[in-house]
Amino acid sequence: MRQGGLASSSPSAHGRLANGVVGRPAVGWEQRYRRTVIISDTVTTAFVVAAIGNFFGVRDAADWHEKWGILAFGTELLVLGALAANRSWAPAVLGQGAEEFRRLGRSLFTATVVLALGGIALTSRNIKLWIFVAIPAIALITTTARYLLRLWLHKERKEGRCLRPVLAAGSPDTVRDLIARTRKFPHLGWRVDAVCTPDGLGPDGDRLEGVPIVGRLTDVAGHIRRDGYRVVAITPDPHWSPDRLQRLAWNLEGSDAEMVVAPVLMEVAGPRLHIDAVLGIPLLRVSMPAFTGGRRVVKEVVDRVGAAVLLLLFAPLMVVVGALVTLDSRGGPFYCQRRVGKDGHEFTIVKFRTMVAGADRARAELADRNEGAGLLFKLRRDPRVTRVGAVLRRYSIDELPQLLNVLTGSMSLVGPRPPLPEESAAYGPDIRRRLLVKPGLTGLWQISGRSDLSWEETVRLDLRYVEDWSLALDTVILWKTLRAVIHGQGAY
Incomplete structure (x- = not known):
């Protein structure tokens, strides 16, 4: 494991990427x-x-x-x-x-x-x-x-630089998922350069998603020492018994590699995970998610105070936007809609109007053109959106009046996306867990692609927030929301 000292040897033929670029040393x-x-x-x-x-x-x-x-x-x-x-x-x-x-x-x-x-x-x-x-x-x-x-x-x-070369070792399906995630999120710094599978083969022969399969799971330590990978990522496979993982850790001692093991668990992370030693056995303890208590009180206070401050700061802008919306098309400046909040209680959400009057009635005529994921209805070029509305949507300015919902307590600054009643009625038991907390003005969905996300990804992000919520996570989401709004990615 990472205990430093050993210099990497020259990369072997297996230590090259598909395009021939040598990935080590990093x-x-x-x-x-x-x-x-x-x-x-x-x-x-x-x-x-x-x-x-x-x-x-x-x-x-x-x-x-x-x-x-x-x-x-x-x-x-x-x-x-x-x-x-x-x-x-x-x-x-x-x-x-x-x-x-x-x-x-x-x-x-x-x-x-x-x-x-x-x-x-x-x-x-x-x-x-x-x-x-x-x-x-x-x-x-x-x-x-x-x-x-x-x-x-x-x-x-x-741009493909400053990445840690990774050797992934596990079943082909779990390794394929890891490769897809590292390519989707290159900023995390991992690049899977080689793969080891139980039999040294994959569904496509000697490659898996374009990455060379360099050997069996029993060959991992040898490849790490010979080719100088910086990370060995162990993904789930029946081969990885506690004894084999322990021996692999011993064999990696003295190398410059970091061993990372993916636990076979639901997507729980952050402050809910604790490692305890019980009777000499390392146990991963998962604490219950916190829906009440002191941290929730702090969140409530931050929501109310933050909403009040933001309303004062944006008041001049909101007056101007309201006037522009009214001048651009027939109708009032605001649009009110029923949404579902914490514990399934309905409330009225307030937004700047971005569509022509009577847009709800025209939705049925556009049902066959729906580009939204799952239960969501979205159109990239919705004919109901006004000229001013398109700009407001791109930069999420239409959502500023929702600060009133935060101030009155029906919403939070950060949380899952507030669903429509018809969406909520179609939820299964697992998806309904997103209703255990207040919906948010922004959330993981906002900083991860918004309308470009698939339905499954949107649900996964919302459930992840419910399971792993913390004040630190809220702070990170609020910080990243500014960049997401400026870039306008996934906003339509």
Whole structure:
């Protein structure tokens, strides 16, 4: 497993992609990216500390511990030391999910606590400046810098660079699913370069979805050591007994490979998964989803306060949009529709009108042209949509009045898509789980393609949100919604 030290040998014939490009080694770009992040953190921290020290510095202090230079230097050392101690520069987390930012936040919190305790011990009068000004400024700038670096990394990955070569080992069906996911989401940084199957063959002979099958499941360790793959992804197959997985882990010790095992579970992740050791046996514990409690109270407060603030900010825009809608076509500025909310209770949703008056009555005439997925009715070029309505839909401006629904408590800022009553009536028991929480103004469906998604994918994302909800997930969705709205992907 990833314990470093061993250099990769030259790639063999099996270590080449279908187009002949050698996929290994990938260590070079990882180390360069890590160095760039370290330099960025160091420079931004030094810049903030120097700027605050020069602007607020107490140069005439009588005692050495009051001098701005000592406090400035100590603050920078504390921040960088906390980043190193919390492994915030580990290659495994850089550019990967929310863990990078969690470690960054934990490091800055640690630095703040140590700085506060140090200030109390030294009875420093200026310590508040560094706790309440310097650390927040460092957090803001370092987080922004890392986000910009991540955007660059994701752009590189979409162009086929800066990817970790993966050897996938499991049944052909599960490996095929993994290959499809890595190609659909290249920003995650995986590229399946080779496959091992139970018998060394696949449905298409020596290739699976264009990826070469290099051997049997018993050959995995040898290929990892010989060809230098960075990740070995173990997908479900009866071959993988606990004893065989343990032996594979032992055989990978000393290599530079990271072993990743996909558990045979429903799509549950995040804070609900815990690993416990019971009687010497590692057990994966899945806690129940939280639909009540303190975190839900916090979410409720954030929803109401956030909706009120956003309504005040967007009030001028909403007045202008309302006037444009009215001038563009006959009818009022708003469109009201019944939707189904938490626990199946119906409520009235408010949107800016984007269609001509009487559009609902014309829907039956367009039923044979439906391009929507599953129970959804959608048309890319719906003749009922007005000129102003097309622009409002593209940038989701038509949904701004739903902030009133959030403010009154029938909706949340983040949640599953609110269904129509006729859609909800056709739900099976599994899909009805999306009604366990309030519907949202935005959600995983909004940042993952919106109307371009299949019905199955839309349901999967909504159920994933219900199962894995957390305040951190809400924060990420709200942040990504801005980019999704600007690009307008899947909006029609």
